Amino acid sequence: MKLREALAGTGQVFTFTLRQFLRNRANNITLAIMVLAVLASMPVLTYVQGGEAQTEDLPGAAVTHVALDNQTDLPLSAAALAQDSYWRGVTLTDGPAAGADAVATVTATDGEYHITLTGEAGEEDMDYLRWCVVSLVEEARIAAAGVTNQQLDVLWSDYTVVLPGLTDEAPLPEDVYIESDDDFMDGFWVQYGYAIAVMMLCLMSASYVIRAVIEEKGSKLIELLLLSVEPLALLMGKIFAAMVYVLGLLALMIAGWAGSLVITATIFSSGSVKNIIDAIRSVLPAVQTDPAHLLLYAVVLVVSLLLGYLTMSFIGGLSGACCTSMEEAGSASSTVTLITMVGYLAACVVSAIPGSGVAHFSALCPVLSMFCAPVQYVQGNVGLWVLLVSWVIQAALVAGLAWLSARVYADLIIYRGSRVKWKQLFSMARSRKEAAR
Amino acid sequence: MSLVVSHLKKSYGKKVVVEDLSFTMERPGVYALLGTNGAGKTTSIRMMLNMLSRDGGEVLWNGKPLDTATCNVGYLAEERGLYPKYELMDQLLYFAALRGVKGAEAERRIRDWARRLEVEEYLYPNAPKPNHEAALMGQKRRTPALGGVKKQKPLKADQFSKGNQQKIQLIAALISDPELLILDEPLSGLDPVNTDLFKSIIREEIDRGKYLIMSSHQMATVEEFCTDITILDRSKTVLQGHLNDIKKSRGRVNLSLKTEQDITGYLTALGVELLSRKENEYRLRVSGEQQANELLSALIAGGVTIVTFDLREPSLHEIFVETVGRDDNETA
Numbered sequence: 001m002k003l004r005e006a007l008a009g010t011g012q013v014f015t016f017t018l019r020q021f022l023r024n025r026a027n028n029i030t031l032a033i034m035v036l037a038v039l040a041s042m043p044v045l046t047y048v049q050g051g052e053a054q055t056e057d058l059p060g061a062a063v064t065h066v067a068l069d070n071q072t073d074l075p076l077s078a079a080a081l082a083q084d085s086y087w088r089g090v091t092l093t094d095g096p097a098a099g100a101d102a103v104a105t106v107t108a109t110d111g112e113y114h115i116t117l118t119g120e121a122g123e124e125d126m127d128y129l130r131w132c133v134v135s136l137v138e139e140a141r142i143a144a145a146g147v148t149n150q151q152l153d154v155l156w157s158d159y160t161v162v163l164p165g166l167t168d169e170a171p172l173p174e175d176v177y178i179e180s181d182d183d184f185m186d187g188f189w190v191q192y193g194y195a196i197a198v199m200m201l202c203l204m205s206a207s208y209v210i211r212a213v214i215e216e217k218g219s220k221l222i223e224l225l226l227l228s229v230e231p232l233a234l235l236m237g238k239i240f241a242a243m244v245y246v247l248g249l250l251a252l253m254i255a256g257w258a259g260s261l262v263i264t265a266t267i268f269s270s271g272s273v274k275n276i277i278d279a280i281r282s283v284l285p286a287v288q289t290d291p292a293h294l295l296l297y298a299v300v301l302v303v304s305l306l307l308g309y310l311t312m313s314f315i316g317g318l319s320g321a322c323c324t325s326m327e328e329a330g331s332a333s334s335t336v337t338l339i340t341m342v343g344y345l346a347a348c349v350v351s352a353i354p355g356s357g358v359a360h361f362s363a364l365c366p367v368l369s370m371f372c373a374p375v376q377y378v379q380g381n382v383g384l385w386v387l388l389v390s391w392v393i394q395a396a397l398v399a400g401l402a403w404l405s406a407r408v409y410a411d412l413i414i415y416r417g418s419r420v421k422w423k424q425l426f427s428m429a430r431s432r433k434e435a436a437r
Numbered sequence: 438m439s440l441v442v443s444h445l446k447k448s449y450g451k452k453v454v455v456e457d458l459s460f461t462m463e464r465p466g467v468y469a470l471l472g473t474n475g476a477g478k479t480t481s482i483r484m485m486l487n488m489l490s491r492d493g494g495e496v497l498w499n500g501k502p503l504d505t506a507t508c509n510v511g512y513l514a515e516e517r518g519l520y521p522k523y524e525l526m527d528q529l530l531y532f533a534a535l536r537g538v539k540g541a542e543a544e545r546r547i548r549d550w551a552r553r554l555e556v557e558e559y560l561y562p563n564a565p566k567p568n569h570e571a572a573l574m575g576q577k578r579r580t581p582a583l584g585g586v587k588k589q590k591p592l593k594a595d596q597f598s599k600g601n602q603q604k605i606q607l608i609a610a611l612i613s614d615p616e617l618l619i620l621d622e623p624l625s626g627l628d629p630v631n632t633d634l635f636k637s638i639i640r641e642e643i644d645r646g647k648y649l650i651m652s653s654h655q656m657a658t659v660e661e662f663c664t665d666i667t668i669l670d671r672s673k674t675v676l677q678g679h680l681n682d683i684k685k686s687r688g689r690v691n692l693s694l695k696t697e698q699d700i701t702g703y704l705t706a707l708g709v710e711l712l713s714r715k716e717n718e719y720r721l722r723v724s725g726e727q728q729a730n731e732l733l734s735a736l737i738a739g740g741v742t743i744v745t746f747d748l749r750e751p752s753l754h755e756i757f758v759e760t761v762g763r764d765d766n767e768t769a
Contacts, residue, residue, distance in 0.1 A: 009535055016531040020523055220518030224609055226488045227512045228505060228535035410488060 006406060009229035013237020014244075017212055021245045031249060038256035042264045063101035063121045065091040066129060072108040074140040081132055102126060104133045113137055190379065191351035195371045198308050199344045201246060202370075205309055206316030206336040208242035213320030213413070214329050222413045231410040232402065235321075239313040246309075300374045300387065307394040308370035312336055314401035321412035322420040331419060339367060347371035356381065363390045366397050404429055438499055439463050440617065440648060445484055445494035447477070454480050456672045458494070460665070467639075467649040467662040469680075471753075472669030473761050478652045479515050481669070482619055485650075486512060498617065511615030515622045515652070517606050519594035525605060526560055526591060529612070536613035546612055554604040554634065559597065562589040600631050607635065617648045624658055636661070656754040666753070670761045684750040691749050692721040692729055697742035703735050723748070 021027055066087065068078035078092040096103060102119035115133050117126050142152070213235070216222060225234060319332035350362040350372055359381035362372035373390040376382045407429045412420060420428075440462040447455040455477040462468050472478045483489040485496045487504055498508040520528055526547070533543035551557040594602060603626065610618065623639070624632050639662060642649060653659050659666075660680070668676040676683065692709075694700070695718045704711055709732055710722040723729045729748045736743060751759070 012531065012534045016527070016534075019527070020520075024522075215520065215522075218518075219520050220514075220516045221520065223483070223488060223514035223516060224512065224532065224606070225535065227486055227510060228532075411490070414483070414488065 006230045006232045007236060008233060010233040010237045010240070013229060013234055014240045017238050017241035018244055021208065021212075021241060027245075031252070034249070035252055035256045038253050039260050039263065042257070042260035043267055046264050046268050060085070061087055061090050061121075061125050061128070063090060063119075063125050065093070065097065065100045065102075066121075067093045067095060067097035067100040067103045068133065069096045069103055069105040070094065072106055072113065074106070074108075074113075074137065074144060076106060076136055076140055080136055084132060086128060087132075102129055104129055106133065106137060113141070188351050191372070191375045192348060194375050195344050195347040197250075198305065198371050199340055201250070201305060201309055202312035202340045203337060204249070205239075205242045205246040206312045206340075207333055208245060209238050209313050209316040210320035210329055210332045210336070211326075212238045212242065213317055214323050214326050214332065217321065217323070217413050218325055226410060226414075230406075231413065232406040234413075235314075235317045235405050235409055239310065239317060242313065243306075243309055297378055300377060303391060304370070304374040307391060307398060310398045311367075311370065311394065311401065312340060314398065314405055315339065318401070318405060318409070318412070318425065321409055322422075322425065324416055324419070328419055335422075343367045343371050347375075351375075360386060363387065364393060366393060369394060438465075438616065438648065439497075440468075440503070440650075441495075441497040442481075442485060443495055443497075445481055445496070446492040447480055447484055447489065448492055453672050455484065455669075456674075458667070458669070458674055460667050460677060462648055462650075462665070465643070465646040465648050466664045467643060467651050467659075469659045469663035469666040470650060470652040470669070471654075471656075471659065471666055471757060472652075473671075475671075476669035477672045478669055479621060482512075482621055482650070482652065486510065486619070503617075508617050509613055509615045511610040511613060511618040513607055513610040513618075513620045513623055515625075517603060519597075519602055519605060521595040522593055524591040524593055525597070528594065529560075529605065529608060532609040533612045538613055543612070546614075547608065550608040550611060553638070554608060556601055556604050556608075559592050559601060562591065600627055603627060604631070607638065611638075611642075615647070617650070618642060619650045621652045622654065623651065624653065624655055632658075656752070656757055660753040668757060668760050676756070676760045680753065683756060687751045687756065688725055689729070689748050689750055690722055690725065691751055691755065692719075692723050692732075693745060693747040693749075694719045694721060695744040696736070697744065700736060700741055703732065703739065703741075707732055707735065 066078065066081070068076060068081070070076040078094050081087045081092050093100065096105070100119060102117060102121035102125060105116045105118070107114045107116070115130065115137065117130055119126075121129070147155075216225070216234075229237075316332070316336045319335045320329070323329060323332045346368050347362065350358055350368070359372075359376045362368050363376045363382045363386050364373075369390045373382070373387055373394075377384065377387040404425075408425055411428060412425070442461070443459045445455055445458040447453075458477070458481050460468065470478050470481065480489060484491045484494075485503065496503040501507045503510070519525070529547050530543055533539065533547065538546060547560070548557070551560045594605070597605070607623070610620075620639070624635055627635060636658070639649070639651075643662065649662070651659060651663060663680060665679050666677070666683070667674055697717065699717065700719070701711070703709075704719075704721065707728065709728065712720040712722055714720070721732075723732070726748065733743075733746060
């Protein structure tokens with residue numbers, strides 16, 4: 001049977017199933033709770049971690065007027081200081097203002113820059129003003145030299161030097177870079193975060209597919225449906241509907257998370273949000289790269305998630321079809337949960353073990369690769385070709401599961417009786433005579 | 438148009454569930470697929486419709502393998518159900534779309550069938566009732582726009598009675614206006630009123646020149662519609678052919694007799710088999726018309742008052758029981 005024939009009717013099944021997912025009251029309540037939880041997450045986290053509510057007691061300058069007297073060619077302006085909440089309510093002017101509480105004068109002689117602070121302001125304000133003006137001058141100098149951020153990244157990037165005979169006991173030469181604990185933790189958090197995302201996607205989507213399959217089987221409608229639709233289309237329609245629904249959920253969660261940041265910024269000082277974003281940037285190297293890399297990483301992410309999703313959804317669909325009633329949904333889900341948890345835990349363990357061999361194994365081993373391959377690639381532990389091979393292996397696994405579904409799904413959904421074991425399922429596939437259909 | 442089923446076979450491991458089933462429908466009408474429980478009727482239908490794999494055989498519609506591309510098939514399965522928590526209209530539109538009937542045409546057909554099967558008020562709970570109907574209900578007609586009438590939520594399947602659910606399933610089977618209609622136990626579980634309603638629909642489909650295959654344990658109903666039959670017993674075909682021919686071949690051997698006097702002496706003397714007796718009402722089996730005539734002559738000569746004398750061919754029920762060798766509990 002041609003693939004096109006086998007998938008005829010998938011669109012109708014998809015539309016109907018998705019509509020029912022969206023109309024389901026339990027789904028909508030769950031969704032509302034999740035979005036509310038996400039919206040509240042950042043403010044609560046910030047509060048628990050010591051973020052203070054935005055009140056008049058927030059740190060701020062005691063002075064009322066600060067001036068920046070720029071006597072150089074650098075494009076410096078006091079207005080730039082307004083971005084810092086410390087100077088809120090303070091009058092910021094350019095030039096040698098006579099009535100200012102503090103004046104920062106920037107001069108240049110023989111290629112050197114000098115910053116002189118004068119005025120009646122207190123030590124704390126003077127110190128903070130010095131720090132701010134130094135930052136402004138540094139940024140302006142770099143910009144004046146025509147150095148881009150990308151060039152700065154290259155100049156300041158880490159490097160390693162391997163010396164023959166160097167032992168742990170031997171003193172390290174100066175400037176030799178050693179991977180720090182922070183770098184290791186960054187890699188771990190990326191892997192950990194991605195594994196959680198995959199785990200959520202797999203468990204949520206598989207549970208929707210399982211429920212839809214068992215519900216349909218329990219409705220005793222299957223013969224009516226099989227008259228018009230091939231079994232593979234019946235399953236694929238549900239898988240795609242669950243995928244769109246779950247991805248929609250994730251998109252809402254991301255939107256909720258963004259909203260959560262806005263709420264945090266409103267309630268707490270902007271420094272709290274900045275700290276959160278800085279923390280995220282520090283563990284997501286992709287954020288710091290150029291748009292081309294971002295696009296590549298997005299493609300890697302989408303393809304990897306799609307393959308992982310399809311794998312677990314087919315397993316979920318077959319597990320669901322092995323059951324007869326909704327009471328058995330738990331045991332159907334347990335198969336998916338077990339596989340997902342094994343993959344997730346293994347991915348966490350793998351991220352803690354350095355070495356090229358482990359990275360390659362985790363990127364290529366089926367199931368584990370769902371969790372590890374894209375992370376290993378993004379972190380530079382495996383090359384693009386390893387990622388492509390990993391995708392081919394995962395796609396082959398998906399194709400195998402689709403083939404298995406096409407062979408046994410019709411018999412399974414008509415079957416009534418005790419739950420079919422996976423061993424029986426494989427023997428059904430073997431014994432099914434191809435000439436029959 | 439013709440339907441040819443030839444040499445269908447199916448087994449699960451060593452257990453044979455259908456063994457070499459063949460039959461042909463050369464003209465429109467009703468073909469009955471009969472058999473005891475577990476004889477293989479439903480399995481045969483599932484194989485015909487490609488829902489189950491076959492171990493052998495083929496099913497041809499106009500010389501081509503039967504599938505939804507070659508034939509517009511409608512099917513009312515024995516195992517019936519609906520999505521319990523989904524709205525009925527959604528479900529019907531979905532079934533229609535799967536059968537290639539979409540949009541306004543699907544809605545028009547659903548409305549027509551809902552009216553004919555008397556489920557319109559459930560599928561369209563907010564549709565304004567005709568004035569005369571409202572008057573009959575002793576109420577002034579009010580529309581939701583005028584206020585006072587609360588808009589009803591569309592019904593879900595689990596709010597429907599079993600009989601009404603069966604009507605929805607029949608709509609699903611008929612929505613595509615099929616050429617070939619397969620009805621597996623169409624009347625089981627229906628009350629007498631709905632049974633008559635379903636029968637009238639079946640009769641209309643026959644009149645419209647449709648091909649029907651019917652499987653049922655209600656022999657009287659099958660006899661009412663069918664022209665040809667196949668009886669299956671333990672996976673094998675044990676009787677097949679045109680129903681009238683089968684009946685003729687059995688001869689007029691069933692005699693129902695009611696008299697004013699006891700006639701057991703006459704029966705013994707002439708060797709007539711007594712099947713059952715209630716006072717002076719007798720169910721008898723004779724060897725043929727000659728023996729029946731001899732009995733009638735003897736009764737008249739003996740001065741016995743005869744109230745009824747009914748000599749007839751065996752009913753489908755009797756043929757069925759005789760053929761499969763035991764009385765099936767569920768035969769009507």
